[in-house]
Amino acid sequence: MQFFFPCFYSFVACVAYCMCVNLKGWRMVWASLGGAIGWGVYLLFGFLHHDLFQYMMASVAVSAYSEVMARLNKTPVTGFLLVSMLPMVPGGGIYNTMQYAVSGNNSMFLSTGLHTFGIAGAIALGVLLVSSTVRLYTNIQQQKKAERAHSSVQLPPPDGR
Amino acid sequence: MDYNELVSVCLEIGRLLVKNGAEIYRAEESMHRLFAAYGVEESHIFALTTCINVSICQPDGVPITRICRVEGRCIDLGKIDRINDLCRRACRSAPPLDDLQQKVMAIDRAPGSPRSLQAVGFAGVAFAFTLFFGGTAADAAVGALTGLLVYWLQSVFVKYRANSFFSTILESAGIGVICLGAAHFFPNLSADRMIIGSVMNLVPGIAITSFMRDILSADYLSGMLRFVESLLVAMAIALGVGAIMVLSKALWGV
Numbered sequence: 001m002q003f004f005f006p007c008f009y010s011f012v013a014c015v016a017y018c019m020c021v022n023l024k025g026w027r028m029v030w031a032s033l034g035g036a037i038g039w040g041v042y043l044l045f046g047f048l049h050h051d052l053f054q055y056m057m058a059s060v061a062v063s064a065y066s067e068v069m070a071r072l073n074k075t076p077v078t079g080f081l082l083v084s085m086l087p088m089v090p091g092g093g094i095y096n097t098m099q100y101a102v103s104g105n106n107s108m109f110l111s112t113g114l115h116t117f118g119i120a121g122a123i124a125l126g127v128l129l130v131s132s133t134v135r136l137y138t139n140i141q142q143q144k145k146a147e148r149a150h151s152s153v154q155l156p157p158p159d160g161r
Numbered sequence: 162m163d164y165n166e167l168v169s170v171c172l173e174i175g176r177l178l179v180k181n182g183a184e185i186y187r188a189e190e191s192m193h194r195l196f197a198a199y200g201v202e203e204s205h206i207f208a209l210t211t212c213i214n215v216s217i218c219q220p221d222g223v224p225i226t227r228i229c230r231v232e233g234r235c236i237d238l239g240k241i242d243r244i245n246d247l248c249r250r251a252c253r254s255a256p257p258l259d260d261l262q263q264k265v266m267a268i269d270r271a272p273g274s275p276r277s278l279q280a281v282g283f284a285g286v287a288f289a290f291t292l293f294f295g296g297t298a299a300d301a302a303v304g305a306l307t308g309l310l311v312y313w314l315q316s317v318f319v320k321y322r323a324n325s326f327f328s329t330i331l332e333s334a335g336i337g338v339i340c341l342g343a344a345h346f347f348p349n350l351s352a353d354r355m356i357i358g359s360v361m362n363l364v365p366g367i368a369i370t371s372f373m374r375d376i377l378s379a380d381y382l383s384g385m386l387r388f389v390e391s392l393l394v395a396m397a398i399a400l401g402v403g404a405i406m407v408l409s410k411a412l413w414g415v
Contacts, residue, residue: 005292006293009289009290009292009293010289010293012285012288012289012292013285013286013289013290013293013361015285016281016282016283016284016285016286016288016289017282017285017286018238018282019274019278019279019281019282019285020274020279020282020283020286021182021236021237021238021239022237022238022239022240022273022274023238023239023242024239024274027242075242075245075246076183076187076241076242076245078182078183078184078187078238078241079238079241079242082182082236082238082367083238085370086361087293088370089361089364089369089370090369091290091294091357091360091361091364092294092357094360094364094395094398094399095353095356095357095360095402097395097399098395098398098399098402098403099403099406101399101403102399102403102406102407120369120370120372120373121373123370123373124370124373124374124376124377125373125377127370127374128374128377128378
């Protein structure tokens with residue numbers, strides 16, 4: 001139960017966000033499902049009590065999911081990624097930072113601000129890991145394909161040797 | 162082949178991609194591919210979140226350079242999707258430029274989601290995030306109300322082209338007034354959760370996550386631009402809500 005409700009709320013939030021950014025049809029459902037999966041993974045790694053690592057694993061899961069879904073739906077991966085990342089965006093962190101700033105608690109303000117910054121970094125690192133791996137893989141595949149096409153033509157050896 | 166027209170059509174495609182919130186590398190790569198599909202061997206593109214520079218070399222060696230300012234940025238994933246699709250088809254078949262131009266214009270002019278749906282979306286984001294951050298159903302209902310208010314304010318400000326920093330301050334101040342007022346009159350509501358949930362509509366979530374992505378993928382300049390943007394928005398939210406919080410402390414001593 002403590003897993004189901006947060007995931008369900010993030011799903012609803014993502015659906016609502018899709019309405020704002022003009023994403024329609026089945027893509028809306030898939031993208032929102034990504035948000036729920038991301039938060040589920042975040043909660044799954046909760047036993048580690050290290051939220052930066054949790055955020056990174058969640059963003060790895062979400063971006064892997066988004067890459068797969070983008071390939072299946074033949075759409076840019078951005079659409080899935082932006083919507084699915086929404087529950088992970090450190091809104092609470094920003095709010096707390098602001099509250100410490102208003103109440104004049106400077107040391108807490110700085111540490112909360114830096115922590116929020118760290119969360120953004122962890123999320124970006126997760127996305128980067130997955131998208132770079134996928135790009136590397138497709139580049140290797142393309143190069144191999146080009147080499148195969150090249151060798152099947154049976155070019156004469158260079159310089160007539 | 163009219164290279165001038167080719168450059169302007171491709172620039173328009175790039176501008177629409179950046180304007181509607183696509184990543185920098187997507188805009189650059191789409192334009193590179195389009196130029197290659199129309200037989201331009203040398204093309205140099207430098208895109209930022211606010212500006213695109215293109216320079217191509219015609220077959221007779223005369224270069225064409227264009228600069229395009231990107232204004233009125235928003236996020237419209239549906240449009241990115243359609244432009245990407247158009248771009249992919251154009252790269253495969255290289256249709257006549259007039260044709261392409263017309264399709265691009267049609268996408269640019271296409272209306273987004275209907276207004277009622279967008280309003281429901283704003284209310285829904287605030288509603289769901291209030292629950293997500295641990296609020297009760299009553300908190301969430303107030304959150305939905307602030308979502309509607311934010312949507313209304315935003316549409317008014319966009320219509321009269323208000324400064325975005327200024328409008329974010331006023332929107333977050335509106336959130337602060339509703340949430341703190343509700344928490345004052347109904348003490349069983351929790352103001353913190355309502356505010357966190359409602360502010361999610363304004364939080365520069367896209368900017369925060371994508372500035373890191375731009376920097377890590379070596380688009381340093383765009384990354385810094387987005388970083389400054391997200392910092393400014395966060396500051397505007399803090400100013401708006403913070404001012405109301407200080408005021409309510411003075412008035413009610415909460």
